[in-house]
Amino acid sequence: MKDCKSYSVAPPLADIALRNIWNLDMALDVNTRSETVELLSREADCLKHKLEEERKKLNDVTLANVAERLEEVTFLNIKPRRLLKGNQAKMLCCDWSPDKRHIVSSSQDGKLLIWDAFTSAKEQTVTMPTTWVMACAYSPSGNLVACGGLDNKVTVFNISNPEEDPSAKKKTVGTHTNFMSCCLFPNSDQQILTGSGDATAALWDVESGQMLQSFHGHTGDIMSIDLSPSEIGNTFISGSCDKMLLLWDMRTGQSVQSFEGHLSDINSVKYHPSGDAVASGSDDSTCRMYDLRADKEVAVYSKESILFGVNSIDFSVSGRILFGGYTDYTINAWDSLKCERVSLLYGHENRVTSIKLSPDGTALASASWDASLRVWA
Amino acid sequence: MDMMISNLQQQRQITEQLRREAAVKRIPVSQAIQDIIKYIREREMEDCLMVGFSSQKANPFREKNSSFCLCLSFCLVIKLTRIKYQLLRYFD
Numbered sequence: 001m002k003d004c005k006s007y008s009v010a011p012p013l014a015d016i017a018l019r020n021i022w023n024l025d026m027a028l029d030v031n032t033r034s035e036t037v038e039l040l041s042r043e044a045d046c047l048k049h050k051l052e053e054e055r056k057k058l059n060d061v062t063l064a065n066v067a068e069r070l071e072e073v074t075f076l077n078i079k080p081r082r083l084l085k086g087n088q089a090k091m092l093c094c095d096w097s098p099d100k101r102h103i104v105s106s107s108q109d110g111k112l113l114i115w116d117a118f119t120s121a122k123e124q125t126v127t128m129p130t131t132w133v134m135a136c137a138y139s140p141s142g143n144l145v146a147c148g149g150l151d152n153k154v155t156v157f158n159i160s161n162p163e164e165d166p167s168a169k170k171k172t173v174g175t176h177t178n179f180m181s182c183c184l185f186p187n188s189d190q191q192i193l194t195g196s197g198d199a200t201a202a203l204w205d206v207e208s209g210q211m212l213q214s215f216h217g218h219t220g221d222i223m224s225i226d227l228s229p230s231e232i233g234n235t236f237i238s239g240s241c242d243k244m245l246l247l248w249d250m251r252t253g254q255s256v257q258s259f260e261g262h263l264s265d266i267n268s269v270k271y272h273p274s275g276d277a278v279a280s281g282s283d284d285s286t287c288r289m290y291d292l293r294a295d296k297e298v299a300v301y302s303k304e305s306i307l308f309g310v311n312s313i314d315f316s317v318s319g320r321i322l323f324g325g326y327t328d329y330t331i332n333a334w335d336s337l338k339c340e341r342v343s344l345l346y347g348h349e350n351r352v353t354s355i356k357l358s359p360d361g362t363a364l365a366s367a368s369w370d371a372s373l374r375v376w377a
Numbered sequence: 378m379d380m381m382i383s384n385l386q387q388q389r390q391i392t393e394q395l396r397r398e399a400a401v402k403r404i405p406v407s408q409a410i411q412d413i414i415k416y417i418r419e420r421e422m423e424d425c426l427m428v429g430f431s432s433q434k435a436n437p438f439r440e441k442n443s444s445f446c447l448c449l450s451f452c453l454v455i456k457l458t459r460i461k462y463q464l465l466r467y468f469d
Contacts, residue, residue, distance in 0.1 A: 037381075040388040047395035054403060061407045067414065077429045081438035100437070118437065217394070255394060257401060274416040276409065294409035295401055318420035319413070321427055337414060362425045363438050377426070377438035 063299045067337035076343040082375035091367035093354045098142045106133035139189040148180035174204040195222035217255040224268045230275040239266030259290045261297045268312045273319045281310030301334045312354045317361030325352030
């Protein structure tokens with residue numbers, strides 16, 4: 001009985017004491033915290049101002065001015081060489097095999113097709129249990145293809161044996177909370193990097209399906225990612241519907257640099273082959289180039305007559321020519337230095353959704369809503 | 378309370394991002410552009426889509442029957458010139 005009484009008294013006392021301490025602590029905490037919010041936002045404003053000043057100070061010339069004295073890119077002899085006719089469905093993405101001969105394409109009806117670009121023949125077909133497969137990519141060995149889309153997942157197929165049905169060896173590697181818009185294998189067959197409509201990017205381990213790193217920072221759907229071409233390859237760039245480009249460190253998961261300038265959704269991002277600059281294509285019908293070391297936009301590729309959005313971009317091997325696939329059915333070739341259009345590749349009968357340079361730079365593949373792929377060389 | 382904390386976290390993220398960006402070393406735009414131009418100029422000659430192929434044989438996507446076409450057009454040209462000469466002779 002005594003025990004019970006002491007017990008009945010003790011807890012409330014202890015409780016009150018605890019609660020007091022907790023309250024005090026919370027009060028203090030809130031106090032210091034509300035101050036910190038203010039302090040932090042003041043510091044943020046200061047930093048923004050400082051960044052602006054510094055960028056302005058280093059902005060001593062414009063690319064178009066410096067490039068004026070260079071000779072012009074005169075006569076681009078790029079012709080349509082192959083027409084790969086698919087089913088009726090809109091083509092959404094394409095990628096070259098490292099063998100420079102095969103192309104994988106994904107389409108709105110959930111079909112993944114493997115093409116021989118030399119003969120224009122369809123070699124393998126994989127049917128996905130979803131529609132709108134928005135992304136597909138070859139692995140560096142050429143044995144695996146990754147794809148995904150409205151199913152929010154990234155799925156890997158082994159296509160190394162043409163006799164075997166690839167869907168028999170299917171593996172779901174990662175899942176996002178919204179559609180998956182882009183994917184690539186960074187440097188090896190063991191990992192996949194994905195970008196998603198849930199505003200995050202993620203690095204996955206192919207074997208275990210584990211998420212190795214996630215990348216938070218965007219406030220809109222990520223539409224495109226690209227890996228740095230440098231040997232170390234530990235950084236990548238992402239473009240999003242929040243009109244921002246972010247440069248990420250893959251090891252820490254933090255964004256290192258950010259670039260703004262576009263007036264609408266960014267649909268495509270691509271590293272310059274030198275690795276020191278990145279380009280982007282947007283729904284605002286412009287492409288832009290940003291230098292990483294100057295930390296600034298250095299070029300805008302636009303024309304009054306171009307009114308429709310850019311869906312996909314890629315550089316030629318030297319980086320002199322920037323190709324853009326547009327919603328107005330065309331592919332524009334820009335002189336990346338003089339910021340002028342040098343050629344217009346016309347052939348598709350609907351929106352061009354994806355363009356990719358072949359690994360050796362001899363050809364350009366394009367995918368379109370007209371249900372076909374074209375190879376230009 | 379939760380909102381305050383999430384606000385704080387958000388603000389902290391924004392500021393930390395800006396701190397990282399402020400710490401980035403920058404070079405003048407002129408220097409960056411020079412480097413880009415130099416990189417491109419060194420590789421322009423190997424850029425097939427820009428300068429074309431040294432010979433059409435090097436192009437893996439050349440028309441398979443291009444030599445056949447070429448033969449055909451040659452034959453056609455020769456035939457046409459013959460007809461032209463015949464016509465000229467006829468009118469003379």
